[in-house]
């Protein structure tokens with residue numbers, strides 16, 4: 474069982490019994506409003522089980538559960554890309570609302586990015602952020618990412634047209 478330790482939390486592989494806490498914490502419009510439409514909302518127990526089935530025994534591990542006090546309280550992972558983008562996957566993450574503002578995701582991104590560079594041989598991690606999500610932009614900056622560009626009117630979320638902020642972090 475791969476486990477990466479943070480201050481007050483761990484990033485670990487998925488377990489079959491994670492679905493109830495995943496469902497409870499993911500089922501929040503304040504989270505889904507800032508993610509792709511493919512993130513289920515409302516988030517059901519079936520959605521949680523589907524996610525776990527996709528990620529159970531993943532090799533290499535690309536998606537970690539963020540576990541606080543034994544409970545799944547968030548997710549951090551990458552979506553690999555192909556062709557000329559194969560060394561620069563896209564980062565995604567969310568944290569249970571109860572734990573916002575404590576620096577947890579900043580540290581989780583640092584730990585996870587380090588893992589991607591050292592263990593998975595990626596050379597760049599990219600995050601695409603909705604233009605109405607300053608908390609996520611701030612977290613990325615604190616974790617060492619740079620704002621590399623703003624794509625105007627690139628996204629539509631909840632019927633609102635938004636700019637897309639592209640953040641990147643390259644292996645030293």
Ligand SMILES: CC(C)(COP(=O)(O)OP(=O)(O)OC[C@H]1O[C@@H](n2cnc3c(N)ncnc32)[C@H](O)[C@@H]1OP(=O)(O)O)[C@@H](O)C(=O)NCCC(=O)NCCS
Pocket residue numbers: 503504505507508566567568569572573574575576577578579580600601602603606607608609611612
């Ligand atoms: C974005 C998210 C992951 C942040 O996690 P977190 O653990 O609370 O982040 P941290 O505590 O490490 O840092 C949050 C920073 O954002 C800042 N922040 C929060 N809300 C803000 C706002 N509305 N405007 C500007 N900055 C804001 C905080 O002040 C803090 O910065 P500081 O340390 O300089 O004060 C969490 O809010 C979340 O899961 N949001 C919903 C899902 C999401 O947006 N995912 C990312 C999609 S790209």
